[in-house]
Amino acid sequence: MYKLITSDSKARRGVLATAHGEIQTPFFMNVATAAAIKGGISAPELSDLKCQVMLCNTYHLHIRPGDDVIRDLGGLHAFTNWNKPILTDSGGFQVFSLGRAGGTESSGYVGKPPIIKESGVFFSSHIDGKKIFMGPEESMRIQYNLGADIVMAFDECIPDGQSRVYVENSVKRTTRWLIRCQEEMLRLESAALLFGINQGGVYNDIRVKHMQEIAELNLPGYAIGGLAVGEAKDDMFRVIEAVEPYMPTEKPRYLMGVGTPSDIIEAVFRGIDMFDCVMPTRNARHGTIFTSEGILHIKNKRYERDDKPLDEVCGCPVCAQHSRGYIRHLFKAQEYLAGRLSSIHNLYFYNALMEKIRTEIENSTFTAFREENSLKLSELIR
């Protein structure tokens, strides 16, 4: 399923085969939580943005419109008209994200935090407060209905700052859940690739032990989860470096929810193959643009009369047709087009960055590329 082509130090260049075609690794998945890229980009349009894989979310789609509805409409590929690979997240992250802070801030919706039991998790819907139960079996069945090519195990994404005891117990449960996920996939006779998720907070030894345990299950791929959730950046890379040697070399490795262009380069350098992040689209909607020279805040006055494209060396359709001055204006006038054009550019930038990384690995020049670009790409243009 996964074929390693070549490597440059720890950085790996490979091909991952799925029911909807091959994926060149390393790659970045474009996040379409509710079966739509936020910012108004349709799935067919992603093909023009060098996107290889779309990521959708189990929890959101289960609540609305319902995974049975999507199944009846032919699954996510037909539903969104995206005929390339799709990965679905398990809903495990929502145990984390719905649990923190209570959600009182801007949404105005005060939900009950999820309750975690051995059987699974009781959520209350962020749409109408309705009580929802999801465990490993439910998550696998939902993802089966959605028709994803790659499905993620149902795990608990542990919040930063939890005690050793909490993390140890949580990780043990995540392992038990993973075994149930695997069994349910067999029962469903699903052809999708099930990925296990490593947890363990920032405790190296718990991480390593957990990784060793789940590696024995011989799954098609493995993810590192529970990072970039508030811990220090040094901790994140420390954990990756600790866990990576225990991740099977012949399986794809996925760092969940990461990250900035710099984070991605640094993680590829440490042996990671797959990424996803809301950053290119969320930041685009807020006026933060990723370019080959670093980050620019397009809303700043300095771009008012700037007739250059967002990124002068970018090949995206937005950079071919629109100026910084125009896009700044769209933000100031609160036009939806601002978020759309910025999202198109940022996604293209991320996908093109991955393409560049793949080429650099093939040419054994990735280390030099990293030296030159890692810092620069995540710094604000002055």
Next chain:
RNA sequence: GUGGGUAUAGCGCAGUUGGCUAGCGCGCCAGAUUGUGGCUCUGGAGGUCAUGGGUUCAAUUCCCAUUAUCCACC
């Protein structure tokens, strides 16, 4: 020309029956955002309260004059 009103941050406005560091919205600047509950959140800069004089312990506030501006009338 006469009568009346107004003058407070780049713009639009509050406010003070005279008394702490003069506020708000927009704009501007900066930061944040990492398996999306966010067209979001946090912070910052910027005022001789039109000008000159007077009363008072104390004036952006009260009084007088001047200037600008708006409205009405001749």
